[in-house]
Amino acid sequence: MRVVGLMSGTSYDAVDAAAADITADGGALRVTPLGLVSAPWDDGLRALLAGALPPARTSLGDVCRLDTGIGRAFAAVAVRAVDELCAGRAELIASHGQTVHHWAEEGRVFGTLQLGEPAWIAEATGLPVVSGFRPRDVAAGGQGAPLVSLVDVLWLRSRPGVSVALNLGGIANLTAVPAAGEPVAFDTGPGNALMDAAVTELTGGRRTYDEDGALAAAGRVHEPLLARLSGDPYYRLPPPRTTGKELFHIGHVHRALEGVGPVAPADLLATLTALTARTVAAAVRPLGAAEVIASGGGTRNPVLMGMLRAELGGTALVTSDTLGLPAAAKEALAFAVLGFLTAHGVAGTLPSCTGARGARILGSLTPGRGPLRLPAAMPGDINSLSFTMR
Template sequence: MNQLAATEVAAKPDRLVLGMMSGTSMDGLDLALVRVSAGPKPRLATLAHRTVPQPDSLALVPRQVLALDTAGLARLHTALGRFYAEAASAFCGGLGLSPDLVGLHGQTVYHEHGVTTLQLGDPHFLAEALHCPVVSDFRSADVALGGSGAPLVPFIDQLLLAEPGHTVVALNLGGIANVTILAGDGSVTGFDTGPANSLLDATVRAATQGRLTHDADGAWAARGRIDQGLLAELLAHPFFAMPPPRSTGPEEFGAAMAERLLHRSGLAEADLLATLTELTAQTIAQAIARHAPGAVKIVASGGGVRNAHLMARLDQALGDASLVTSAAAGIDPDAKEAIAFALLASLRIDRIPANLPAVTGASRPVLLGRICEM
């Protein structure tokens, strides 16, 4: 058995790293196999990526997770670990490649800004299956130093997307939308802007009693009309007025809000989805206008880029700024976060702090992630 220790991985000038990311929607696992050079400014080459659907038993909505007791959470932690190991083994085995290291984000089941964050998925199953170290639990160290543990991708955005002399905004359209503002002078800020897919997906699930999980291409929303009164009410939510650093989750913008709006608004489902899509577009555009007024380019990634209606409304809301996807920078939008956690794992092995206190609110830079070896 070829077992690699973290010290052996650290000694390699180049390493093969598997990044794994499961978002708040809990509907799929993103995997990306990346060749990474060691050091504080690593170079990378993405060799392959894939999204694996999560089994129905693990594709839980946040409300179902919050209803679990201690035994249920413990079983979910183990079941996710087994699923991650099986998916990673099949992915790497199909490529005929063995990673030197794994960066596992895990499944966020609860996040409360500045208070706590919890990701599940036992890394020991991965370490045993792939015979290499696994870095996981990336957010807790930042929380321990007074930070929110999110967002963490801005450090990677700075490495991959910064353009000296120009302000570039990296936009992630996951369950929650977040931005990294890469100023032309080299400074970096980042924060959650509000909902992206979480609120839309929850509305679709509630409206169809779970028969559908999302609005494919935004086609349902595109048939609706924006209710300006409800939009104004939603834009007045106190989260949108909070200064950075800030973070949020589906606990705030998810199933509970979706069901309340479906029952209270009196709108047709298409009109509600159109209004919520506009909420995402407007809150992103307003955040960028307020905190990155000189931005010349918005580089979008995440599952939301596949929502054609959302991207069209966002392009309209952004005005003169150029909206592109991360594919323009050679990074597949569906794989970007998995790639980011592969890089974060590599930085952890090299003992390089990878949080940005200006983004998370932590008191100082810190090493992110715990190393699991078998």
């Protein structure tokens, strides 16, 4: 089955579409990546989205406009992916949508909201769409994230020792995959979110991220500020745990700055970059990792990667590209796999990673132009599958 996975992460800088040929032959799941197309957000839509996210207030009218606008933006990228990556011959779209709220309190998740109405995607491509992946896991008592943990486990469980897959998106999350025993997964805290928020405010919106870590490289870490930021109770919650921009937004930085005194812009960026590196490394250390395999937009920030490498000490840090999985495409590819599993009646979660009562088949299906014909259900479950990425 040729599947297109659609993703926009918590940095909401672009919509990514990754295509893959996915086959299941007996107990063997084979994934052949076909490429990635990406499109930046329209300036007006991105501004509407940024203005609706915490700590801002919003209206149901704005939510409706965002749901339609995001759905249409995803649809346009899906059409490109079908034409450019699949030669017009795709069979399924798997759309994560855009997370706008993750309702977490005291370590529990009560709800999660992703916008991007799938009907627009189905109408534009004529293909069935799997969407709404996270709510079913939340309804089963899980965190609803990180859902890529299942793909991480399939991908890495044959490697020796403990492999840690790390995603450096707006929020950083990891999956620890031991050679034996149960995997674990959780959000470590901010990835790029606080750095991006600070750059956006400091430049009046002219820039939205610290390109190549240039600002951070020009500054020095402000240790008192770093200590205040590192003291947030979130970091003491046991896994599985998840978070989002409901907590890690510019107001979080403002509160930490109270009583610290003036901090130069470059020093602020150096400190926020160090916060991500130190909290990620602190989360990795107890796991006994032999290697950390990073993906996501943060891998393009050499200052962040350098700080993280220093914090990890002797633990190897590489990007997923070195293992044949493009760092920029990993999350979109993961949702293509999850969509394939849903279409074949296979659960897409691991309870040890999300904290749910049990594994669940994820998402909802929106038919394409023709009758909805699902493939035959695959026998067994995810634990019985072997996995090949080629």
